[in-house]
Amino acid sequence: MKDTLKEILPSLRKFAFSLTGNLHDADDLLQNTVEKLLQKPVPDDVPVLAWSFRVCRNLWIDEYRANKVRQAAVNKPELQEPVQHDAEKITASLTLRQVTDAMEELPDDHRDVLSLVAVQGMSYREASEVLSVPSGTIMSRLARARARLADVLKLTPEAFS
Known part of the structure; x- marks a missing residue:
């Protein structure tokens, strides 16, 4: 089975890309398809390539449906938990993280x-x-x-004066 998979992998990848329209998603779909194919044997009366395409398509449909459900939940406030945001805390936290990351990039003597x-x-x-x-x-x-x-944080040097 593994040798057959190696032979059909390029065709299966192209098919996954045609379904997703995106290389990253296609690679994820391809990986999930190969995992599924290795877990369950191909029926005797079905060509491996046809079965592989079917498994790939079914996985894509499942993921597509799951994404639709997730999107519906995102777009319906009644399905979401209320979230309170404190803009000042978020801004301060992001700024502190950015400055900390930027400081870590400095040589030790400068830091x-x-x-x-x-x-x-x-x-x-x-x-x-x-x-x-x-x-x-x-x-x-x-x-x-x-x-x-200033360069890392995209600020003017005067901001530190």
């Missing part, structure tokens, strides 16, 4: 300086003492860190 000066509120002199580097180095690293964050 250290930014944390000490911008987050902890240390002066350049205090940060220079903590990190044992000259104040000029602190200023330079801080400027590069701010520029990199």
